[in-house]
Amino acid sequence: MKKHHIYLMIINAIILSLIYATPSDALENDIINKEIRISINGTLIDTAISKPYMNNETNELMIPIRKVLESLEFDVIWLDESREVYLELGNDKIKIKIDENTYQFQNDITAMNDNFEIIEGRSFATSNFFEKVLNVNIDYHKNNGFVIISEKEPYYLEKNEIDKVDRKLWDDTIKTYLSSELWTDRDAYDAGHYLMIPLHTAFKYNEEEWKNQFSEHFHKFVEEYKSDTNNIVKGRIDRLQYMYLASQFVVLCENTNNSYLIPDGLVDILNNEIYDIWINEPAWQWGRDPFEGGMKERLNWKLNNKYFDKSYYKAIIDEEFFTLAIAADLYTSENLVRGTDNSSKFKSEIMNYVQIIFEQEGIFREDGTWLFQPGVRSQHNDYIYAGNIKKSNNIKPSPIENIASDTSHSHRFPLWINSFINAYESNGDSEKVALFLKVRNGLEKQFYENVIVKPTEEFNGYRTNNFMDGNNGIYRWNYPTQGQGNGYGPYELSGTLTLGWWSLLKSERINQVYYEMASKFPLTENVINVYVGPNTTRDRHDLVTMPNSFYNGVTELICRLASKIY
The missing domain is CATH 1.50.10 (Glycosyltransferase)
Structure with missing residues (x-):
């Protein structure tokens, strides 16, 4: 997965979920009753609090942003006084300035723009967005009730050793x-x-x-x-x-x-x-x-x-x-x-x-x-x-x-x-x-x-x-x-x-x-x-x-x- 690309797109998601998203009606989107589970690289993640759901108006599958990021081991830090967000993974750090609607990675400063939904204080984005943001494939198995998220990198499997x-x-x-x-x-x-x-x-x-x-x-x-x-x-x-x-x-x-x-x-x-x-x-x-x-x-x-x-x-x-x-x-x-x-x-x-x-x-x-x-x-x-x-x-x-x-x-x-x-x-x-x-x-x-x-x-x-x-x-x-x-x-x-x-x-x-x-x-x-x-x-x-x-x-x-x- 290309880190720079991922960071830039994910930051965009976080900023806009904080600034522009407006609350939606949970019942209309069937978030409570619809049981959809998420599997990331073969691991089921706990979505008891933030469940994926189908938006009945747009017929879009909506996926919880934070749960996915945390499962991929990202740390999200919010500084209330300066209204800045720090996204961290390993030694890489990105600073996001909410009021300026920009993020800084190394010496590059970039403006952001996209659409999200917030339900009961939790941020969601479409599956198409995640595919672009994370450079992943997303497949929704509607009959079985699973969202499958997998990386687009070549499959990693060592033949003669435990990897x-x-x-x-x-x-x-x-x-x-x-x-x-x-x-x-x-x-x-x-x-x-x-x-x-x-x-x-x-x-x-x-x-x-x-x-x-x-x-x-x-x-x-x-x-x-x-x-x-x-x-x-x-x-x-x-x-x-x-x-x-x-x-x-x-x-x-x-x-x-x-x-x-x-x-x-x-x-x-x-x-x-x-x-x-x-x-x-x-x-x-x-x-x-x-x-x-x-x-x-x-x-x-x-x-x-x-x-x-x-x-x-x-x-x-x-x-x-x-x-x-x-x-x-x-x-x-x-x-x-x-x-x-x-x-x-x-x-x-x-x-x-x-x-x-x-x-x-x-x-x-x-x-x-x-x-x-x-x-x-x-x-x-x-x-x-x-x-x-x-x-x-x-x-x-x-x-x-x-x-x-x-x-x-x-x-x-x-x-x-x-x-x-x-x-x-x-x-x-x-x-x-x-x-x-x-x-x-x-x-x-x-x-x-x-x-x-x-x-x-x-x-x-x-x-x-x-x-x-x-x-x-x-x-x-x-x-x-x-x-x-x-x-x-x-x-x-x-x-x-x-x-x-x-x-x-x-x-x-x-x-x-x-x-x-x-x-x-x-x-x-x-x-x-x-x-x-x-x-x-x-x-x-x-x-x-x-x-x-x-x-x-x-x-x-x-x-x-x-x-x-x-």
Whole structure:
């Protein structure tokens, strides 16, 4: 941003807001009832006192001057006796003489002229004015209720190091998020998603403060778990999603000689949780009573039967993959700490199941791509509309026989696979490591060549097809959190791409995708609307509520960090 130009124009705004602006009727301009929020360079600013509003007479968007200047770290000093204003940023100072309607920058004295509004003692200017004054772009996302202010300078993103923008976005978002009790029914599922890339980045770049924030968070979790389990998330998939974040934290600590960051009791909690799920807790199953012998018994049934009433009864589901991956992390941790001969029997057993599942249920195609259980879910309600490529009131089921998994749930595969690779590496099993490296490469090839859709002139953002085989039909029509007559249309599962997990495929071309995604922030409203899709109705933490997360810096930071993982 060119400082001289900015100063001269901003001073003009301040002077005239003090001299020429006349009070307006707040009610006429709908300032009280209209909820419009401001995002500056990916950070939401507090506008509770000075809210932007639409001027109903001119149809102009009016933006609070002081809030914007303060967010850009300007100091405004008013000298009542001499009726002068000083504007300061760093070592630069500008003197403004109100009565003379001039400002002085260095040795230049300039006259000013422009128009503003004052409402209840607060100054506002039009968006067009701010674009000229600050040399910024302003985009008003009317449907979502956000004003986006971004600098016109070239996008700043260091590829292989943590930069100043990353640090600011982290402090504005992840630091606050980690200070929350994210192990609850409301937040556990989202926390496991949104915090994974920040966690890996913290350790990859040895960011001490970031690592400590995660450590403090898990210390609080352990204290809560030991004192009152009623506050710990109850739903199994939500619980496992959060526990996987914890098990990844443990492995990253052990692998980087940071074991001192692991709170006492965390590993025991994870071990006990997985052991109970594996053989003690009843495992539900479609179309029959739960398996009393736990998840192990259910997997045996799925892997050894040839005939099922419904094809999807055979599906290996998320809670099974999370259990396997957490066990793999614990297996790795135990081998790193105690040596390869001391892994608990149940974890070694689970690792044998991992091999069987991937060899039996995964498919390598002739071109080297890899898919998991294609066709197995074709009869499931989430998938039976996949043959439709357009939403309509009279939509009918149209199943695709060999449909692959949806891309939203599949985005976890890269990290699950990495957990299995690390576990087999920790035990020196090179044959199984080679198998899972081949799986990861095949998944990367399938994702990049058949799932990713590059930006176009009409749509300036990356998208994904809805299914891992490249099909792009409707998913989850009439699903409870979307409501009757609604579901995910073509490309509307693309939002999971912004969680960054696909970067864990450790592929240069996937990381380049995230680099380009990061460079497109602030996103246009039509891109955000596709990423949000038919928004969920469930309650969420404000930082990760959509579309907020696309305006407050959360997803921008994740995309930036994802571009630096490999």
